[in-house]
Amino acid sequence: MVDFGGWDMPLQYGSQIAEHHAVRRDAGVFDVSHMCVVDLKGPRVRPFLQRLLANDVGKLKTPGKALYGCMLQETGGVIDDLIVYFLDELWFRAVVNAGTRDKDLAWMRQHAAQFEVQLTERTDLAMLAVQGPEARAKAASLLSSAGATAALGLEPFFGREIDGWFVARTGYTGEDGFEMMLPGTEAERVWQALNSAGVTSCGLGARDTLRLEAGMNLYGSDMDENTHPFESGLGWTVALEPRERAFIGREALEAVRARGSQRKLVGLLLEGRGVLRSHQKVLVPEAAEGEITSGTFSPTLQRSIALARVPVAAGSSVKVDIRGKLHDARIVRPPFVRHGKALVS
Amino acid sequence: MSNVPSDLKYTKSHEWLRTLPDGTVEVGITDHAQHALGDLVFVEVPEAGRKLTAGEAFAVVESVKAASDVYSPVTGEVTASNAALASEPEAINSDSYGKGWLMRLRPAGASPPALLSAAEYEKLIAEEGG
Numbered sequence: 001m002v003d004f005g006g007w008d009m010p011l012q013y014g015s016q017i018a019e020h021h022a023v024r025r026d027a028g029v030f031d032v033s034h035m036c037v038v039d040l041k042g043p044r045v046r047p048f049l050q051r052l053l054a055n056d057v058g059k060l061k062t063p064g065k066a067l068y069g070c071m072l073q074e075t076g077g078v079i080d081d082l083i084v085y086f087l088d089e090l091w092f093r094a095v096v097n098a099g100t101r102d103k104d105l106a107w108m109r110q111h112a113a114q115f116e117v118q119l120t121e122r123t124d125l126a127m128l129a130v131q132g133p134e135a136r137a138k139a140a141s142l143l144s145s146a147g148a149t150a151a152l153g154l155e156p157f158f159g160r161e162i163d164g165w166f167v168a169r170t171g172y173t174g175e176d177g178f179e180m181m182l183p184g185t186e187a188e189r190v191w192q193a194l195n196s197a198g199v200t201s202c203g204l205g206a207r208d209t210l211r212l213e214a215g216m217n218l219y220g221s222d223m224d225e226n227t228h229p230f231e232s233g234l235g236w237t238v239a240l241e242p243r244e245r246a247f248i249g250r251e252a253l254e255a256v257r258a259r260g261s262q263r264k265l266v267g268l269l270l271e272g273r274g275v276l277r278s279h280q281k282v283l284v285p286e287a288a289e290g291e292i293t294s295g296t297f298s299p300t301l302q303r304s305i306a307l308a309r310v311p312v313a314a315g316s317s318v319k320v321d322i323r324g325k326l327h328d329a330r331i332v333r334p335p336f337v338r339h340g341k342a343l344v345s
Numbered sequence: 346m347s348n349v350p351s352d353l354k355y356t357k358s359h360e361w362l363r364t365l366p367d368g369t370v371e372v373g374i375t376d377h378a379q380h381a382l383g384d385l386v387f388v389e390v391p392e393a394g395r396k397l398t399a400g401e402a403f404a405v406v407e408s409v410k411a412a413s414d415v416y417s418p419v420t421g422e423v424t425a426s427n428a429a430l431a432s433e434p435e436a437i438n439s440d441s442y443g444k445g446w447l448m449r450l451r452p453a454g455a456s457p458p459a460l461l462s463a464a465e466y467e468k469l470i471a472e473e474g475g
Contacts, residue, residue: 016383016409017386205409277411277412296409297387299409
């Protein structure tokens, strides 16, 4: 058990690698109740989020649709990354990280006031992420017949209320699946029912190797308040159009865009044996040093992979300093693995 | 509950030591240590001929979670290391006292410093919550 943002959480239930493979090949369940669910309500909730987020909730036209994006400082530094669901014109739901909960809520409240948006943290809800190629079918087996039909009919990145739960086709593993928000009092029973349906219990360790293979950032490792989205592989989440949308951090990002980012976040594949780890130095020919932000052994690829922040001039070949020895590594474009298949070799 | 064979000696840093008939000693990490580390994915072992001082790091074992140094319980010269671990690091998880051995070493000089008996090591890991 480890302390994670104030929550006692298991790194693994059995073997971390077995849990990882269960998600790539079949189905696994993660207790992600530590994630902070916040309901945002009011007639001006949409303009509030258009001010708060670097991505544009104006893109959300169909109820249930989700959007991934960042909350930025005026400097462009990332306060947190989050998912926001458009439930109706008066109600959006955000899911933010546990480790940043306090500062996120304070920041949101500070800016919500002028939009008269009410924030309610949903501490009554547990969240279970069921992920893997068989995850949706196995999770749907716990629902009523009509509920199962509704759940299996969800398009990717959509969520809706089903049988008293909020079921969304989202995740953090690179596999298909659901994230299910349900009353905390039901969580234990549902967890056991999922186990009985053949879904493997998975801990934080597998969650980290899966998200890294999927090329997904971890807040606090791959980006934080000292880095902006363009040097964090998150440029795709910044909506500079329409130009009149005055989101927090816009001026700073436009300045970065105008002068060009100095650094970029890339994927690394270690050529030989060993394990890349965060904070190892990345040596780039004829350029400044970079640094690994997240590294691990990839159970799917059977070799080590990482995300690293390097000078934009970096080509494809770099060296990584592992305990004083230089090892060859290759820059690749994440994701490394998606839907069970290796995308790099 | 960890497996602690009664015929081996142990260190506070979770290595085990077995004296072989030819007077050399075999060294590895304990079942308790492999369990704490989780699935092992990479092991770096020393070359034969390397001279080690008691307490010196001689190997690195990496699990999916972290890299950890392994320390020589005694002073001496490495006579062999377990090359099979390069392709099968998980042998340390499945058989830490057998196929998971890391190195053999010929002790130099006097008797080894403060090693723990199996009973003493069991007490240590119980105190550490293991």
